[in-house]
Amino acid sequence: MMHRQIAYLSIPALTLLAGAAFVPAQAQTGPGDPLPPVQYAQAVIVAPSAPPPPQTEAIPPPPSAASQPSYWQPGHWSWSQSGWVWIAGNYVTPPQPTAAWVPGQWVTQPGGGYVWVDGHWQG
16 A cells, blocks of 8 residues: 655745745854754654554553653554554653643544644643
8 A cells, every 4th residue: 555755844944945045033142052942844644544443551650750740651553664553652751840741643634544643742
């Protein structure tokens, strides 16, 4: 079966491809100031069929309570050219105490296929 792979590009990348110059506005930094974070384009995989049902996972005890609180991120199916592959769950640390984890999910596409939307922190 065939699958489609679509890469979403950032505005700077699109303007460079179009032949335009794009310089994002950035705050002035001085010597020794940290550089702003860099955002990378993420490849989007479109699977030709729905994923299998989730696997049952034995959730291990969380990491030491002396460190930051952790949240169990459940495993999920990922699509590769050879078929469905299970990605095991793991503990993730919130970027801030009030952040809530929004789980990833496979979303049906209007033109056919399924696309994975990554889980992320909100808040």
